[in-house]
Amino acid sequence: MPDVKLSELAAASAASAEAGAALWTMPGHILGLGMEYVGPSAIRVSSGSAWIPSLKRAIEVPSPITLNGLTLAAGTGYHLYLYRNGVVPAVEAVTTTPAAAYSGTARAKTGDPSRRYIGSFRTDAAGAIRPFVHCGSSGDVLFGGYTDFIVSNGLASVSTAVDCSSLIPVTGVLAKCLMGNGNTAVNVFYGTPIGGALTSANYIGPIPPNNNLSPDIPLSTSQQFLYKYENTATGTGLFVRVYGYKYER
Known part of the structure:
Protein backbone atom coordinates (compact mmCIF):
# COMPACT_ATOMS: atom_id res chain seq x y z
CA MET A 1 0.00 0.00 0.00
CA PRO A 2 1.51 3.37 -0.95
CA ASP A 3 2.30 5.95 1.74
CA VAL A 4 -0.32 8.66 2.15
CA LYS A 5 0.67 12.12 3.34
CA LEU A 6 -1.56 13.89 5.87
CA SER A 7 -1.74 16.86 3.51
CA GLU A 8 -3.22 14.52 0.89
CA LEU A 9 -5.81 13.30 3.40
CA ALA A 10 -6.77 16.90 4.15
CA ALA A 11 -7.11 17.66 0.46
CA ALA A 12 -9.29 14.59 -0.07
CA SER A 13 -12.07 15.57 2.32
CA ALA A 14 -12.83 17.15 5.67
CA ALA A 15 -13.71 13.72 7.04
CA SER A 16 -10.31 12.36 6.00
CA ALA A 17 -8.58 15.31 7.62
CA GLU A 18 -10.52 14.72 10.83
CA ALA A 19 -9.59 11.06 10.82
CA GLY A 20 -5.95 11.90 10.23
CA ALA A 21 -5.90 14.43 13.05
CA ALA A 22 -7.31 11.85 15.44
CA LEU A 23 -4.32 9.62 14.75
CA TRP A 24 -1.87 11.96 16.46
CA THR A 25 -4.02 14.01 18.86
CA MET A 26 -6.18 12.79 21.74
CA PRO A 27 -9.46 14.43 22.86
CA GLY A 28 -7.88 15.59 26.12
CA HIS A 29 -4.88 17.20 24.43
CA ILE A 30 -3.69 20.57 25.68
CA LEU A 31 -0.19 22.02 25.35
CA GLY A 32 1.08 25.41 26.46
CA LEU A 33 -1.79 27.94 26.66
CA GLY A 34 -0.57 29.35 29.95
CA MET A 35 -2.47 32.25 31.50
CA GLU A 36 -0.60 35.46 32.19
CA TYR A 37 -1.73 38.49 34.18
CA VAL A 38 -1.03 41.60 32.10
CA GLY A 39 -2.86 44.29 34.05
CA PRO A 40 -6.13 45.21 35.78
CA SER A 41 -8.08 44.87 32.52
CA ALA A 42 -5.86 42.63 30.41
CA ILE A 43 -4.92 38.97 30.36
CA ARG A 44 -2.80 36.91 27.97
CA VAL A 45 -2.83 33.25 26.88
CA SER A 46 0.47 31.89 25.58
CA SER A 47 0.97 29.91 22.39
CA GLY A 48 0.14 26.22 22.30
CA SER A 49 -2.60 23.91 21.11
CA ALA A 50 -5.71 22.14 22.39
CA TRP A 51 -8.40 19.75 21.23
CA ILE A 52 -11.76 21.39 20.50
CA PRO A 53 -14.62 18.91 21.11
CA SER A 54 -17.00 20.30 18.47
CA LEU A 55 -14.27 20.23 15.80
CA LYS A 56 -13.04 16.78 16.87
CA ARG A 57 -9.47 17.93 16.40
CA ALA A 58 -6.86 20.19 17.93
CA ILE A 59 -6.21 23.75 16.87
CA GLU A 60 -2.87 25.51 17.13
CA VAL A 61 -2.27 28.89 18.74
CA PRO A 62 0.97 30.00 17.05
CA SER A 63 1.42 33.20 19.07
CA PRO A 64 0.08 34.60 22.36
CA ILE A 65 -3.46 36.00 22.43
CA THR A 66 -4.06 39.06 24.62
CA LEU A 67 -7.47 40.29 25.76
CA ASN A 68 -7.16 44.04 26.36
CA GLY A 69 -9.55 46.62 27.75
CA LEU A 70 -11.81 44.11 29.48
CA THR A 71 -14.81 45.52 31.32
CA LEU A 72 -15.47 43.07 34.14
CA ALA A 73 -17.89 42.78 37.02
CA ALA A 74 -16.60 43.27 40.55
CA GLY A 75 -15.80 40.29 42.75
CA THR A 76 -16.55 37.77 40.00
CA GLY A 77 -14.97 34.60 38.67
CA TYR A 78 -14.22 34.44 34.94
CA HIS A 79 -13.22 31.50 32.76
CA LEU A 80 -11.04 31.52 29.65
CA TYR A 81 -11.99 29.40 26.63
CA LEU A 82 -10.16 28.71 23.40
CA TYR A 83 -12.17 28.51 20.17
CA ARG A 84 -11.80 28.97 16.43
CA ASN A 85 -13.11 32.28 15.11
CA GLY A 86 -13.43 31.59 11.39
CA VAL A 87 -9.98 30.29 10.54
CA VAL A 88 -8.04 31.86 13.43
CA PRO A 89 -7.77 30.88 17.10
CA ALA A 90 -9.39 33.15 19.66
CA VAL A 91 -9.94 33.32 23.42
CA GLU A 92 -12.93 34.59 25.36
CA ALA A 93 -13.35 35.50 29.05
CA VAL A 94 -16.86 34.77 30.36
CA THR A 95 -18.62 33.86 33.60
CA THR A 96 -20.09 30.62 32.21
CA THR A 97 -18.52 27.74 34.13
CA PRO A 98 -16.87 24.73 32.50
CA ALA A 99 -18.96 21.61 31.99
CA ALA A 100 -18.06 18.25 33.51
CA ALA A 101 -14.91 16.70 32.05
CA TYR A 102 -15.50 15.09 28.64
CA SER A 103 -12.17 13.23 28.49
CA GLY A 104 -9.89 12.74 31.47
CA THR A 105 -9.78 16.18 33.09
CA ALA A 106 -10.45 18.11 29.84
CA ARG A 107 -13.47 20.41 29.92
CA ALA A 108 -15.48 22.55 27.54
CA LYS A 109 -17.74 25.50 28.22
CA THR A 110 -21.13 24.48 29.61
CA GLY A 111 -23.54 24.19 26.70
CA ASP A 112 -20.91 24.97 24.07
CA PRO A 113 -18.41 22.27 23.00
CA SER A 114 -16.79 24.70 20.55
CA ARG A 115 -15.06 26.34 23.54
CA ARG A 116 -12.19 24.50 25.28
CA TYR A 117 -11.49 25.44 28.89
CA ILE A 118 -8.07 27.00 29.59
CA GLY A 119 -8.29 28.40 33.12
CA SER A 120 -9.92 30.90 35.44
CA PHE A 121 -9.30 34.22 37.16
CA ARG A 122 -11.15 36.54 39.53
CA THR A 123 -11.75 40.26 39.85
CA ASP A 124 -11.49 42.41 42.96
CA ALA A 125 -14.06 44.76 44.45
CA ALA A 126 -13.26 47.36 41.77
CA GLY A 127 -13.66 44.94 38.85
CA ALA A 128 -9.90 44.69 38.25
CA ILE A 129 -8.25 41.34 37.54
CA ARG A 130 -6.54 40.06 40.66
CA PRO A 131 -2.83 39.49 39.96
CA PHE A 132 -1.71 35.86 39.71
CA VAL A 133 0.97 33.58 38.32
CA HIS A 134 0.01 30.42 36.41
CA CYS A 135 2.47 27.51 36.40
CA GLY A 136 1.07 25.65 33.42
CA SER A 137 3.02 22.41 33.74
CA SER A 138 1.95 21.85 37.35
CA GLY A 139 -1.52 23.37 37.20
CA ASP A 140 -0.65 25.75 40.07
CA VAL A 141 -2.11 29.25 40.26
CA LEU A 142 -0.50 31.56 42.83
CA PHE A 143 -2.10 34.83 43.82
CA GLY A 144 -0.02 37.97 43.51
CA GLY A 145 -0.88 39.20 47.00
CA TYR A 146 -2.45 38.12 50.27
CA THR A 147 -6.12 37.27 50.25
CA ASP A 148 -8.45 38.09 53.12
CA PHE A 149 -8.66 35.55 55.89
CA ILE A 150 -10.94 32.72 54.84
Whole structure:
Protein backbone atom coordinates (compact mmCIF):
# COMPACT_ATOMS: atom_id res chain seq x y z
CA MET A 1 0.00 0.00 0.00
CA PRO A 2 1.51 3.37 -0.95
CA ASP A 3 2.30 5.95 1.74
CA VAL A 4 -0.32 8.66 2.15
CA LYS A 5 0.67 12.12 3.34
CA LEU A 6 -1.56 13.89 5.87
CA SER A 7 -1.74 16.86 3.51
CA GLU A 8 -3.22 14.52 0.89
CA LEU A 9 -5.81 13.30 3.40
CA ALA A 10 -6.77 16.90 4.15
CA ALA A 11 -7.11 17.66 0.46
CA ALA A 12 -9.29 14.59 -0.07
CA SER A 13 -12.07 15.57 2.32
CA ALA A 14 -12.83 17.15 5.67
CA ALA A 15 -13.71 13.72 7.04
CA SER A 16 -10.31 12.36 6.00
CA ALA A 17 -8.58 15.31 7.62
CA GLU A 18 -10.52 14.72 10.83
CA ALA A 19 -9.59 11.06 10.82
CA GLY A 20 -5.95 11.90 10.23
CA ALA A 21 -5.90 14.43 13.05
CA ALA A 22 -7.31 11.85 15.44
CA LEU A 23 -4.32 9.62 14.75
CA TRP A 24 -1.87 11.96 16.46
CA THR A 25 -4.02 14.01 18.86
CA MET A 26 -6.18 12.79 21.74
CA PRO A 27 -9.46 14.43 22.86
CA GLY A 28 -7.88 15.59 26.12
CA HIS A 29 -4.88 17.20 24.43
CA ILE A 30 -3.69 20.57 25.68
CA LEU A 31 -0.19 22.02 25.35
CA GLY A 32 1.08 25.41 26.46
CA LEU A 33 -1.79 27.94 26.66
CA GLY A 34 -0.57 29.35 29.95
CA MET A 35 -2.47 32.25 31.50
CA GLU A 36 -0.60 35.46 32.19
CA TYR A 37 -1.73 38.49 34.18
CA VAL A 38 -1.03 41.60 32.10
CA GLY A 39 -2.86 44.29 34.05
CA PRO A 40 -6.13 45.21 35.78
CA SER A 41 -8.08 44.87 32.52
CA ALA A 42 -5.86 42.63 30.41
CA ILE A 43 -4.92 38.97 30.36
CA ARG A 44 -2.80 36.91 27.97
CA VAL A 45 -2.83 33.25 26.88
CA SER A 46 0.47 31.89 25.58
CA SER A 47 0.97 29.91 22.39
CA GLY A 48 0.14 26.22 22.30
CA SER A 49 -2.60 23.91 21.11
CA ALA A 50 -5.71 22.14 22.39
CA TRP A 51 -8.40 19.75 21.23
CA ILE A 52 -11.76 21.39 20.50
CA PRO A 53 -14.62 18.91 21.11
CA SER A 54 -17.00 20.30 18.47
CA LEU A 55 -14.27 20.23 15.80
CA LYS A 56 -13.04 16.78 16.87
CA ARG A 57 -9.47 17.93 16.40
CA ALA A 58 -6.86 20.19 17.93
CA ILE A 59 -6.21 23.75 16.87
CA GLU A 60 -2.87 25.51 17.13
CA VAL A 61 -2.27 28.89 18.74
CA PRO A 62 0.97 30.00 17.05
CA SER A 63 1.42 33.20 19.07
CA PRO A 64 0.08 34.60 22.36
CA ILE A 65 -3.46 36.00 22.43
CA THR A 66 -4.06 39.06 24.62
CA LEU A 67 -7.47 40.29 25.76
CA ASN A 68 -7.16 44.04 26.36
CA GLY A 69 -9.55 46.62 27.75
CA LEU A 70 -11.81 44.11 29.48
CA THR A 71 -14.81 45.52 31.32
CA LEU A 72 -15.47 43.07 34.14
CA ALA A 73 -17.89 42.78 37.02
CA ALA A 74 -16.60 43.27 40.55
CA GLY A 75 -15.80 40.29 42.75
CA THR A 76 -16.55 37.77 40.00
CA GLY A 77 -14.97 34.60 38.67
CA TYR A 78 -14.22 34.44 34.94
CA HIS A 79 -13.22 31.50 32.76
CA LEU A 80 -11.04 31.52 29.65
CA TYR A 81 -11.99 29.40 26.63
CA LEU A 82 -10.16 28.71 23.40
CA TYR A 83 -12.17 28.51 20.17
CA ARG A 84 -11.80 28.97 16.43
CA ASN A 85 -13.11 32.28 15.11
CA GLY A 86 -13.43 31.59 11.39
CA VAL A 87 -9.98 30.29 10.54
CA VAL A 88 -8.04 31.86 13.43
CA PRO A 89 -7.77 30.88 17.10
CA ALA A 90 -9.39 33.15 19.66
CA VAL A 91 -9.94 33.32 23.42
CA GLU A 92 -12.93 34.59 25.36
CA ALA A 93 -13.35 35.50 29.05
CA VAL A 94 -16.86 34.77 30.36
CA THR A 95 -18.62 33.86 33.60
CA THR A 96 -20.09 30.62 32.21
CA THR A 97 -18.52 27.74 34.13
CA PRO A 98 -16.87 24.73 32.50
CA ALA A 99 -18.96 21.61 31.99
CA ALA A 100 -18.06 18.25 33.51
CA ALA A 101 -14.91 16.70 32.05
CA TYR A 102 -15.50 15.09 28.64
CA SER A 103 -12.17 13.23 28.49
CA GLY A 104 -9.89 12.74 31.47
CA THR A 105 -9.78 16.18 33.09
CA ALA A 106 -10.45 18.11 29.84
CA ARG A 107 -13.47 20.41 29.92
CA ALA A 108 -15.48 22.55 27.54
CA LYS A 109 -17.74 25.50 28.22
CA THR A 110 -21.13 24.48 29.61
CA GLY A 111 -23.54 24.19 26.70
CA ASP A 112 -20.91 24.97 24.07
CA PRO A 113 -18.41 22.27 23.00
CA SER A 114 -16.79 24.70 20.55
CA ARG A 115 -15.06 26.34 23.54
CA ARG A 116 -12.19 24.50 25.28
CA TYR A 117 -11.49 25.44 28.89
CA ILE A 118 -8.07 27.00 29.59
CA GLY A 119 -8.29 28.40 33.12
CA SER A 120 -9.92 30.90 35.44
CA PHE A 121 -9.30 34.22 37.16
CA ARG A 122 -11.15 36.54 39.53
CA THR A 123 -11.75 40.26 39.85
CA ASP A 124 -11.49 42.41 42.96
CA ALA A 125 -14.06 44.76 44.45
CA ALA A 126 -13.26 47.36 41.77
CA GLY A 127 -13.66 44.94 38.85
CA ALA A 128 -9.90 44.69 38.25
CA ILE A 129 -8.25 41.34 37.54
CA ARG A 130 -6.54 40.06 40.66
CA PRO A 131 -2.83 39.49 39.96
CA PHE A 132 -1.71 35.86 39.71
CA VAL A 133 0.97 33.58 38.32
CA HIS A 134 0.01 30.42 36.41
CA CYS A 135 2.47 27.51 36.40
CA GLY A 136 1.07 25.65 33.42
CA SER A 137 3.02 22.41 33.74
CA SER A 138 1.95 21.85 37.35
CA GLY A 139 -1.52 23.37 37.20
CA ASP A 140 -0.65 25.75 40.07
CA VAL A 141 -2.11 29.25 40.26
CA LEU A 142 -0.50 31.56 42.83
CA PHE A 143 -2.10 34.83 43.82
CA GLY A 144 -0.02 37.97 43.51
CA GLY A 145 -0.88 39.20 47.00
CA TYR A 146 -2.45 38.12 50.27
CA THR A 147 -6.12 37.27 50.25
CA ASP A 148 -8.45 38.09 53.12
CA PHE A 149 -8.66 35.55 55.89
CA ILE A 150 -10.94 32.72 54.84
CA VAL A 151 -10.99 31.61 58.49
CA SER A 152 -10.52 34.28 61.13
CA ASN A 153 -10.16 33.16 64.76
CA GLY A 154 -11.99 29.89 64.12
CA LEU A 155 -12.57 27.91 67.33
CA ALA A 156 -14.83 25.06 66.17
CA SER A 157 -14.37 21.79 68.06
CA VAL A 158 -16.59 19.86 65.61
CA SER A 159 -15.81 19.09 61.97
CA THR A 160 -16.40 22.40 60.17
CA ALA A 161 -16.38 23.11 56.43
CA VAL A 162 -14.35 25.99 55.01
CA ASP A 163 -15.70 27.22 51.68
CA CYS A 164 -12.97 28.31 49.23
CA SER A 165 -15.24 28.81 46.21
CA SER A 166 -14.92 32.59 46.43
CA LEU A 167 -11.24 32.19 45.53
CA ILE A 168 -10.91 28.83 43.79
CA PRO A 169 -12.80 27.87 40.60
CA VAL A 170 -14.87 24.72 40.11
CA THR A 171 -11.84 23.07 38.49
CA GLY A 172 -9.72 23.55 41.64
CA VAL A 173 -8.64 20.37 43.42
CA LEU A 174 -6.13 21.64 46.02
CA ALA A 175 -6.07 24.76 48.18
CA LYS A 176 -2.67 26.28 48.96
CA CYS A 177 -3.05 27.61 52.47
CA LEU A 178 -1.23 29.66 55.09
CA MET A 179 -2.57 28.41 58.43
CA GLY A 180 -1.82 29.65 61.93
CA ASN A 181 -3.00 28.08 65.18
CA GLY A 182 -2.98 30.95 67.65
CA ASN A 183 -4.31 28.85 70.49
CA THR A 184 -1.82 28.22 73.28
CA ALA A 185 -3.14 24.84 74.44
CA VAL A 186 -5.03 22.80 71.81
CA ASN A 187 -4.08 21.15 68.49
CA VAL A 188 -6.18 21.96 65.43
CA PHE A 189 -6.75 19.34 62.71
CA TYR A 190 -7.41 19.91 59.02
CA GLY A 191 -8.52 17.56 56.26
CA THR A 192 -10.80 16.96 53.32
CA PRO A 193 -14.54 16.13 53.20
CA ILE A 194 -13.73 13.37 50.70
CA GLY A 195 -13.17 10.96 53.60
CA GLY A 196 -16.14 12.11 55.67
CA ALA A 197 -16.28 14.24 58.80
CA LEU A 198 -13.03 15.21 60.47
CA THR A 199 -12.12 13.22 63.58
CA SER A 200 -9.02 12.76 65.70
CA ALA A 201 -8.30 9.64 63.64
CA ASN A 202 -9.33 10.99 60.22
CA TYR A 203 -7.29 14.02 59.29
CA ILE A 204 -4.41 15.09 57.07
CA GLY A 205 -2.38 16.93 59.65
CA PRO A 206 -2.41 18.68 63.01
CA ILE A 207 -1.18 22.18 63.74
CA PRO A 208 0.20 22.33 67.28
CA PRO A 209 -0.49 25.31 69.56
CA ASN A 210 1.26 28.53 68.54
CA ASN A 211 2.40 27.06 65.22
CA ASN A 212 2.04 27.85 61.52
CA LEU A 213 1.78 25.56 58.50
CA SER A 214 1.56 25.96 54.70
CA PRO A 215 -0.18 22.82 53.43
CA ASP A 216 -1.81 21.91 50.13
CA ILE A 217 -5.24 20.60 51.13
CA PRO A 218 -7.38 18.39 48.84
CA LEU A 219 -10.79 19.94 48.23
CA SER A 220 -14.26 18.51 47.80
CA THR A 221 -16.04 18.98 44.48
CA SER A 222 -17.56 22.15 45.97
CA GLN A 223 -14.09 23.53 46.88
CA GLN A 224 -14.30 22.92 50.62
CA PHE A 225 -11.94 21.56 53.25
CA LEU A 226 -12.46 20.84 56.97
CA TYR A 227 -10.97 21.89 60.28
CA LYS A 228 -11.65 21.20 63.98
CA TYR A 229 -9.91 21.66 67.30
CA GLU A 230 -8.96 18.46 69.09
CA ASN A 231 -10.76 19.63 72.23
CA THR A 232 -12.69 22.71 73.27
CA ALA A 233 -10.53 25.76 72.64
CA THR A 234 -10.98 29.28 73.98
CA GLY A 235 -9.20 32.53 73.30
CA THR A 236 -7.27 32.81 70.05
CA GLY A 237 -8.11 30.28 67.34
CA LEU A 238 -7.29 29.34 63.74
CA PHE A 239 -6.45 31.79 60.97
CA VAL A 240 -6.31 30.71 57.32
CA ARG A 241 -5.42 32.51 54.11
CA VAL A 242 -5.55 30.88 50.66
CA TYR A 243 -2.61 32.01 48.52
CA GLY A 244 -3.24 29.79 45.51
CA TYR A 245 -4.59 26.51 44.20
CA LYS A 246 -4.02 23.61 41.86
CA TYR A 247 -6.57 22.98 39.12
CA GLU A 248 -7.24 20.51 36.33
CA ARG A 249 -8.01 21.19 32.70
